[in-house]
Amino acid sequence: xxxxxxxxxxxxxxxxxxxxxxxxxxxxxxxxxxxxxxxxxxxxxxxxxxxxxxxxxxxxxxxxxxxxxxxxxxxxxxxxxxxxxxxxxxxxxxxxxxxxxxxxxxxxxxxxxxxxxxxxxxxxxxxxxxxxxxxxxxxxxxxxxxxxxxxxxxxxxxxxxxxxxxxxxxxxxxxxxxxxxxxxxxxxxxxxxxxxxxxxx
Amino acid sequence: xxxxxxxxxxxxxxxxxxxxxxxxxxxxxxxxxxxxxxxxxxxxxxxxxxxxxxxxxxxxxxxxxxxxxxxxxxxxxxxxxxxxxxxxxxxxxxxxxxxxxxxxxxxxxxxxxxxxxxxxxxxxxxxxxxxxxxxxxxxxxxxxxxxxxxxxxxxxxxxxxxxxxxxxxxxxxxxxxxxxxxxxxxxxxxxxxxxxxxxxxxxxxxxxxxxxxxxxxxxxxxxxxxxxxxxxxxxxxxxxxxxxxxxxxxxxxxxxxxxxxxxxxxxxxxxxxxxxxxxxxxxxxxxxxxxxxxxxxxxxxxxxxxxxxxxxxxxxxxxxxxxxxxxxxxxxxxxxxxxxxxxxxxxxxxxxxxxxxxxxxxxxxxxxxxxxxxxxxxxxxxxxxxxxxxxxxxxxxxxxxxxxxxxxxxxxxxxxxxxxxxxxxxxxxxxxxxxxxxxxxxxxxxxxxxxxxxxxxxxxxxxxxxxxxxxxxxxxxxxxxxxxxxxxxxxxxxxxxxxxxxxxxxxxxxxxxxxxxxxxxxxxxxxxxxxxxxxxxxxxxxxxxxxx
Numbered sequence: 001x002x003x004x005x006x007x008x009x010x011x012x013x014x015x016x017x018x019x020x021x022x023x024x025x026x027x028x029x030x031x032x033x034x035x036x037x038x039x040x041x042x043x044x045x046x047x048x049x050x051x052x053x054x055x056x057x058x059x060x061x062x063x064x065x066x067x068x069x070x071x072x073x074x075x076x077x078x079x080x081x082x083x084x085x086x087x088x089x090x091x092x093x094x095x096x097x098x099x100x101x102x103x104x105x106x107x108x109x110x111x112x113x114x115x116x117x118x119x120x121x122x123x124x125x126x127x128x129x130x131x132x133x134x135x136x137x138x139x140x141x142x143x144x145x146x147x148x149x150x151x152x153x154x155x156x157x158x159x160x161x162x163x164x165x166x167x168x169x170x171x172x173x174x175x176x177x178x179x180x181x182x183x184x185x186x187x188x189x190x191x192x193x194x195x196x197x198x199x200x201x
Numbered sequence: 202x203x204x205x206x207x208x209x210x211x212x213x214x215x216x217x218x219x220x221x222x223x224x225x226x227x228x229x230x231x232x233x234x235x236x237x238x239x240x241x242x243x244x245x246x247x248x249x250x251x252x253x254x255x256x257x258x259x260x261x262x263x264x265x266x267x268x269x270x271x272x273x274x275x276x277x278x279x280x281x282x283x284x285x286x287x288x289x290x291x292x293x294x295x296x297x298x299x300x301x302x303x304x305x306x307x308x309x310x311x312x313x314x315x316x317x318x319x320x321x322x323x324x325x326x327x328x329x330x331x332x333x334x335x336x337x338x339x340x341x342x343x344x345x346x347x348x349x350x351x352x353x354x355x356x357x358x359x360x361x362x363x364x365x366x367x368x369x370x371x372x373x374x375x376x377x378x379x380x381x382x383x384x385x386x387x388x389x390x391x392x393x394x395x396x397x398x399x400x401x402x403x404x405x406x407x408x409x410x411x412x413x414x415x416x417x418x419x420x421x422x423x424x425x426x427x428x429x430x431x432x433x434x435x436x437x438x439x440x441x442x443x444x445x446x447x448x449x450x451x452x453x454x455x456x457x458x459x460x461x462x463x464x465x466x467x468x469x470x471x472x473x474x475x476x477x478x479x480x481x482x483x484x485x486x487x488x489x490x491x492x493x494x495x496x497x498x499x500x501x502x503x504x505x506x507x508x509x510x511x512x513x514x515x516x517x518x519x520x521x522x523x524x525x526x527x528x529x530x531x532x533x534x535x536x537x538x539x540x541x542x543x544x545x546x547x548x549x550x551x552x553x554x555x556x557x558x559x560x561x562x563x564x565x566x567x568x569x570x571x572x573x574x575x576x577x578x579x580x581x582x583x584x585x586x587x588x589x590x591x592x593x594x595x596x597x598x599x600x601x602x603x604x605x606x607x608x609x610x611x612x613x614x615x616x617x618x619x620x621x622x623x624x625x626x627x628x629x630x631x632x633x634x635x636x637x638x639x640x641x642x643x644x645x646x647x648x649x650x651x652x653x654x655x656x657x658x659x660x661x662x663x664x665x666x667x668x669x670x671x672x673x674x675x676x677x678x679x680x681x682x683x684x685x686x687x688x689x690x691x692x693x694x695x696x697x698x699x700x701x702x703x704x705x706x707x708x709x710x711x712x713x714x715x716x717x718x719x720x721x722x723x724x725x726x727x728x729x730x731x732x733x734x735x736x737x738x739x740x741x742x743x744x745x746x747x748x749x
Contacts, residue, residue: 033694033709033710034709034710034713035694035695035696035709035710035711035712035713038691038695041689041690041691042690042691042694042695042710043495043689043690043691046498046690046709047494047495050494090735094739094742095738095739095742096742096746097742097743097746140498140501140709141494141497141498141501147601147602148601148602148705148706148707149707149709150707150712153707153709153712154714154717157713157714157717157718157721158717158720158721160721161717161720161721161722161724161725162724164721164724164725164728165724165725165727165728168725168728168729168732169728169731169732172732172735172736175736176739
């Protein structure tokens with residue numbers, strides 16, 4: 001049996017999708033700046049990439065504020081409890097139709113594996129991209145004087161590759177919910193389908 | 202009483218002085234008695250000029266236009282050693298060197314009679330005032346006359362052009378500031394013909410369109426050479442980048458356009474010197490440029506990139522310039538015994554029996570290098586290393602991130618010329634001269650030519666010669682175009698753009714770390730493969746469970 005619960009609040013959904021759109025756009029313009037292809041033209045790609053980058057930084061600032069004022073940040077506290085079980089599940093149990101070892105509820109939105117991934121995203125990839133991005137920007141357009149932006153550019157691109165890999169796996173993981181599309185629907189409407197047993201009022 | 206006289210005298214001189222300054226062209230030379238006589242020799246006219254302009258002679262004698270050399274102790278690798286460096290004693294890979302070829306080369310000297318190594322550089326009457334100050338367009342030096350015009354009407358056999366004896370009185374009555382024609386009469390024709398040498402100085406500048414040169418176009422700035430190349434007591438600003446060693450007395454775009462040219466107005470009104478007066482009435486004041494992201498970025502670019510790199514999109518836009526000159530191929534003659542000449546479809550010579558083989562280009566893309574304004578040179582007699590080919594005739598200093606180093610556009614002239622394999626020196630051939638003098642253009646024997654040239658230059662010669670590839674770098678700084686016709690970002694910010702070969706530094710869009718790119722691509726491919734395999738396995742497992 002399953003039941004619908006209001007899992008993702010309005011700001012959370014807005015944050016998620018706006019961030020997704022910005023990251024896609026940043027990747028598209030960013031790899032043009034990187035020289036991988038020529039679609040918009042270098043100048044336009046740079047200008048749009050900068051606008052999108054600063055928009056994302058603003059969004060991140062709001063999201064940080066939201067996480068701390070609502071206490072939602074607690075969902076990301078990493079834990080090793082049942083981490084092994086979750087890993088085993090994705091490599092074995094999932095093929096045998098088993099249930100996830102850790103359920104999902106409004107109180108505990110994220111399983112240990114998700115916590116670890118997202119906390120990694122938040123404290124490693126985002127700071128890497130924001131800091132290298134800002135330095136890159138102010139070298140090119142501001143008053144930071146470096147002999148060369150070489151390493152800044154390399155690490156910024158490295159972060160971009162990691163983000164793309166993350167996104168591929170992240171999108172795939174949405175299919176592992178109650179139904180193939182239930183996770184995505186939940187992130188759109190806010191209402192998620194969860195197993196009865198997992199609801200802990 | 203005497204104080205009163207002093208007072209009135211002061212007022213008088215002040216008023217007349219201010220009046221003279223306000224009306225610079227208040228002199229009518231045709232009214233001077235000294236100039237209302239006939240002149241049989243140009244020196245007589247010079248003497249007349251110097252009677253009134255009585256400091257001009259000593260001023261001229263300090264200039265590079267007169268000396269064809271300047272002192273420097275900053276030659277890279279020879280710092281501290283006081284050297285004379287200039288046209289007079291450098292070697293190039295056009296007509297190689299002045300020594301032994303004077304009467305031909307010095308037809309562009311601002312003097313009369315520099316026909317060999319014994320020219321008297323202190324004789325003021327030998328100054329040619331007219332070559333710069335003629336405004337009639339009738340004054341011409343004869344191409345092989347050691348700086349003299351003809352004393353009777355003469356046809357120059359090489360191009361069948363008639364040179365008329367100048368009407369000195371008429372010209373003297375019409376002297377004025379140098380103009381495009383006077384400056385161009387030498388500077389457009391360096392290397393032996395229009396556009397041959399510089400790549401960005403040719404006769405198209407007499408009346409260029411905006412697309413050729415925005416400053417000198419009548420639809421643009423309408424400026425003339427001397428609007429930028431001002432003179433201070435006949436010493437004209439703006440040294441030739443490819444020859445002058447030190448990064449000083451250069452002209453710069455920033456002087457008028459400021460260091461932030463893309464976000465500020467053309468700030469000539471800030472210029473304290475004469476430039477302002479020139480522009481005040483003539484130049485349309487540009488509207489203040491839009492200050493936005495792009496214009497600020499472009500301003501930032503000026504820290505590392507010379508204005509010329511983007512604003513000289515192509516060099517030799519209208520007339521072909523030489524980029525290859527192989528002297529070793531010279532010597533072919535027609536059955537009639539005249540030097541063979543082969544022309545391309547436009548009628549421009551690509552082979553000349555006297556000079557060898559050429560390659561010409563028009564509307565060409567410059568080469569780009571780091572340049573800090575300092576240039577090293579092979580001087581007459583310098584040792585070369587024949588194993589390091591091509592020999593660098595001038596070495597431009599500069600590197601990514603180095604002080605004053607910027608990316609500059611260059612015309613590079615390559616070719617083959619003579620060298621002495623035993624003494625390891627470049628050979629100065631005698632090219633011009635009468636039959637029997639050893640001059641190649643009359644005696645057709647390189648061995649004799651080398652011997653005569655080296656003797657005149659005072660350089661030991663082993664008697665053996667061979668051919669060697671050489672290169673000379675010419676920073677481009679004319680034929681500037683406005684932003685509509687300048688480079689765009691894509692021209693350099695792409696994998697195979699104009700800066701593809703430029704060493705070092707990081708250019709976004711051009712550079713990448715191959716290691717991290719491959720790592721990233723493998724990471725993405727791996728992620729894709731992972732989720733596809735995982736998904737397929739899930740699908741299979743679910744299907745199997747259903748069947749069970």
